[in-house]
Amino acid sequence: QVRLVESGGGLVQPGGSLRLSCATSRFIFSNYAMNWYRQVPGKERELVASITSTTGSTNYANFVKDRFTISRDNAKNTVYLQMNSLKPEDTAVYFCNAYNTLYNYWGQGTQVTVSS
Numbered sequence: 396q397v398r399l400v401e402s403g404g405g406l407v408q409p410g411g412s413l414r415l416s417c418a419t420s421r422f423i424f425s426n427y428a429m430n431w432y433r434q435v436p437g438k439e440r441e442l443v444a445s446i447t448s449t450t451g452s453t454n455y456a457n458f459v460k461d462r463f464t465i466s467r468d469n470a471k472n473t474v475y476l477q478m479n480s481l482k483p484e485d486t487a488v489y490f491c492n493a494y495n496t497l498y499n500y501w502g503q504g505t506q507v508t509v510s511s
Contacts, residue, residue: 396421397419397420397421397422397493397500398418398419398420398421399417399418399419399491399492399493399500399501399502399503400417400418400419400502400503401415401416401417401489401490401491401502401503401504401505402415402416402417402418402505403415403416403505404489404505404506404507405506405507405508406508406509406510407481407507407508407509408509408510408511409481409482409483409509409510409511410480410481411481411509412477412478412479412480412481413478413481413507414475414476414477414478415431415475415476415478415489415491415505415507416473416474416475417429417431417473417474417475417476417491417502418471418472418473419472419473419474419491419493419500420472422493422498422500424467424469424472424493425448425469426448426495427448427493427494427495427498427500428445428446428447428448428493428494428495429445429446429448429465429467429474429491429492429493429494430442430443430444430445430446430491430492430493430494431443431444431445431465431474431476431489431490431491431492432489432490432492433485433487433488433489433490433507434487434488434490434504435486435487435488440490441456442456443455443456443459443463443476443489444456444459444463444464444465444476445465446465446466446467446474448495451467453465458484459478459485462478462479462480462481463476463477463478463479464476464477464479465477474491476489478507481507481509482509483509483510484509485507485509486507486508486509486510487506487507488504488505488506488507489504489505489506489507490502490503490504
């Protein structure tokens with residue numbers, strides 16, 4: 396079946412960096428826009444960053460602009476999220492999402508904790 400597996404989360408100090416990866420399989424990765432979302436307990440899941448399937452255009456939530464970078468490698472069926480200058484408020488479970496007009500797939504999430 397379709398798989399999206401996030402990795403790279405963990406504990407990092409404020410100001411530090413992490414790189415999340417989402418390895419996918421069993422669907423045509425290049426046909427899907429890829430997104431990163433995050434969620435904290437008691438709050439709705441929020442969109443962090445997006446990258447289109449065709450041009451690779453990117454969009455970011457205001458709260459991560461100039462700190463996070465989304466990228467994709469269609470040869471490896473993988474999407475990345477480079478997170479720099481991390482803040483305690485970035486603490487959340489980060490989810491990978493694959494979307495097109497027909498289907499919407501989710502990974503299981505990876506925990507990111509920013510704390511000293």
